[in-house]
Amino acid sequence: MRLILSDRDVRIFEHIPAPVEQILLEQGINPLEVIVSRNGKLLSEDTVIQASDEVRIIRIAHGG
Amino acid sequence: MPVCSLCTEPAVVYQRYINRHLCGTHFTADVELRVADTIKTRQMIVPQDRVAVALSGGKDSTALLLLLQRLLPSWEDVRLIAITIDEGIAGYREETIQSAEQLTGRLGIEHHCISFTGLFGDSLDAFLTGRETQACSICGILRKKALVVGARQAGVTKIATGHNLDDEAQSVLMNVFRGDLPRLVRNSSVDSSGKFIPRIKPLSLISEKEIATYLMLNDAWSELPECPYTRYAMRREVRSMLSGFEYKHPGTMLHLMESKKKIERYCKGSVISESLRSCLECGDPCSGDLCQVCLLRQSLDR
Numbered sequence: 001m002r003l004i005l006s007d008r009d010v011r012i013f014e015h016i017p018a019p020v021e022q023i024l025l026e027q028g029i030n031p032l033e034v035i036v037s038r039n040g041k042l043l044s045e046d047t048v049i050q051a052s053d054e055v056r057i058i059r060i061a062h063g064g
Numbered sequence: 065m066p067v068c069s070l071c072t073e074p075a076v077v078y079q080r081y082i083n084r085h086l087c088g089t090h091f092t093a094d095v096e097l098r099v100a101d102t103i104k105t106r107q108m109i110v111p112q113d114r115v116a117v118a119l120s121g122g123k124d125s126t127a128l129l130l131l132l133q134r135l136l137p138s139w140e141d142v143r144l145i146a147i148t149i150d151e152g153i154a155g156y157r158e159e160t161i162q163s164a165e166q167l168t169g170r171l172g173i174e175h176h177c178i179s180f181t182g183l184f185g186d187s188l189d190a191f192l193t194g195r196e197t198q199a200c201s202i203c204g205i206l207r208k209k210a211l212v213v214g215a216r217q218a219g220v221t222k223i224a225t226g227h228n229l230d231d232e233a234q235s236v237l238m239n240v241f242r243g244d245l246p247r248l249v250r251n252s253s254v255d256s257s258g259k260f261i262p263r264i265k266p267l268s269l270i271s272e273k274e275i276a277t278y279l280m281l282n283d284a285w286s287e288l289p290e291c292p293y294t295r296y297a298m299r300r301e302v303r304s305m306l307s308g309f310e311y312k313h314p315g316t317m318l319h320l321m322e323s324k325k326k327i328e329r330y331c332k333g334s335v336i337s338e339s340l341r342s343c344l345e346c347g348d349p350c351s352g353d354l355c356q357v358c359l360l361r362q363s364l365d366r
Binding site for chain 2: 045
């Protein structure tokens with residue numbers, strides 16, 4: 001599964017299927033500080049990600 | 065795939081503190097209902113109000129303007145305008161101001177822009193040379209003043225800011241860490257003195273993540289740069305710590321806000337609440353001999 005981070009860095013995540021929350025925690029990311037999408041659709045933290053998925057992580061910038 | 069607790073559509077959010085999944089449609093409706101309820105319960109907006117939204121162009125103020133614009137038909141004779149403060153932060157503010165101009169243009173909302181250079185004679189970048197670690201407190205004082213000047217020029221009765229639940233909970237903790245009880249119990253949403261324009265915070269019970277989600281679902285999200293001075297801020301550390309607590313113990317931020325309300329009630333009318341005076345230099349309302357802006361100008365030698 002391809003994981004695209006906010007800084008455009010791409011990582012390959014091997015331990016799948018896995019819920020969004022677990023993937024984020026394994027990357028050291030607090031799920032409350034990001035939003036996750038797949039094919040442009042937002043995902044809840046308990047959505048299970050499959051091997052063929054490409055998931056994008058959007059960091060919520062502070063301020064505004 | 066998790067589905068919405070209220071229909072059969074795929075869920076886009078999981079509200080941990082109440083163990084509920086929501087689809088995009090129900091989440092949008094939920095946010096709008098909660099904001100409308102906050103405004104109504106706290107009587108933030110009343111008939112004939114002229115409300116200025118402090119619009120930086122970032123996510124929180126963008127969401128606030130969109131939400132208030134949507135709720136506008138439910139209020140009697142209420143008008144919205146937007147005020148943007150250009151502090152003069154190179155490489156950061158230009159993009160958000162452009163975003164604010166586009167949004168107000170699209171919504172047909174009157175938009176005013178006040179710059180630090182026009183009002184105080186120089187940009188924030190210039191004021192902060194050699195004082196970067198004080199960035200947020202200096203910027204906060206000047207920005208508040210600029211907003212009041214803009215609001216007075218526009219003749220508004222309320223100033224609405226985009227402070228969200230995370231911001232408010234962080235402020236509670238920061239005031240406790242600093243031992244600043246007067247600031248902890250200060251309530252600027254009502255004005256019995258007639259000396260200042262009340263400030264309202266309609267998003268104060270909506271989390272930062274919920275605001276970002278709302279914007280994405282409503283095609284209003286744009287990835288904007290973060291202020292370069294946030295790295296000096298104590299708030300950044302508190303934000304990270306509190307976010308970790310909220311994740312491990314859902315509801316922590318709401319509990320902090322409940323604690324603040326209880327402390328406010330206990331302190332009402334006590335000596336802890338500051339009495340309002342007039343600045344000896346400029347006449348603005350303040351709690352000491354000089355207001356914060358005049359004190360700051362003295363220390364900056366301006």
